[in-house]
Amino acid sequence: MRAGLAIAAVVIGGYGTAFSIGQAVVSVNPTLAHRLVPYDGRTTAVYAASLTGPEASAAARAQADALASRALRQDPTAVVAASTLGLDAMIEGRKAIARQYFTYAQILSRRDFKTQLWAIENAVGRGDVRGALDQYDIALRTTARGGELFFPILASANATPEVRAGLIHKLVTRPPWGEGFINYLAGSGLDARPAAALFMGLRRAGVVISPVAQADVIEALINGGFTEDAWAYYASLHPGVDRGHSRDPHFAANTDQPTPFDWVAVNTDGISTSIQGGAVDFTVPASVSGAMLRQVQLLPPGAYRLSGHSLGIVQEAEALPYWTLICGSTGRELDRVDVPNSATGSGRFVGGFKVPANCPVQVLTLIARPSEATGGLSGQFDTVELVPAR
16 A cells, blocks of 8 residues: 555656646747647647748648647647637638637637737728727737837827827726837837827827927927927927027926927037026036037027026137027028127127028027136026017
């Protein structure tokens, strides 16, 4: 009796060990896993799935189907077996059979990737936009690389008004992938107009769009040449804003994600610029020159007056900073306004620009000239404003 128990323990122990090893290697080597545990339905299903696909031969698919059928007999909940049979049927044009197997697979689990792809294609084939987006939603919730796989497809499809309406309907429910998709769309490099339309629709529905995404979509619109759309979106964020003059004259916006229509601090080549506490501070190392601050304008043709107030600027005349207005379409400089030392005129300065009719977009930029002073150039502006000349 004791010997019998000992032998039984060895047999049961060996069975358990083989099963554990088989489960451990099934995703790495499904063939070996099946050899170790040929009685396990889920392992058989994975082995069957490894033999088939669009490039597999008819003989390989037949073997995969036989194994998948065996897997379902071994374990009726082996979802991979059901989706394998569905995939092979779809490849061979047996659509009704494919539907049966994939529908069964969906009943078993919504985490099987092949099944979700079929469900998406099935809904698309029926022209069911909402149904397709429901399936994308499930796939994005259950697939580890869902964003990488599906965001490009959804971003491209967003150009279709019907799809965009469905996306708004879905994103209003705040799915876990929603913010990631919104940020992806804003920086996708696609035509930014559909993205802006989506964001406007979401905002009307009460969905908060991140400052990063809003700044990205406005910049993308400008870079794409859609400056009127960019301004319309910006104006929707800032009711009452006037394109006839610069914005935020006292540097009070205090945003970490400025759009091109806001003051944008430039920090390159050793130049350090920051906007805080109602002023812009800048520090430039000796002998370094370049842009320190900029703001995109959409000024109508005409004459404009630039005025402002500086603090702490002490330089030789040839090293003083200046403001320039550049035509955005050609890069042509329209004019310059030199900034005097802050001790001159109590730090106040004034100058003018003329905007021609063939320059619809301009960039107001603060430029540092190279300084030979040991400490380089430093200072502060607490007021800068560009307005129509009276």
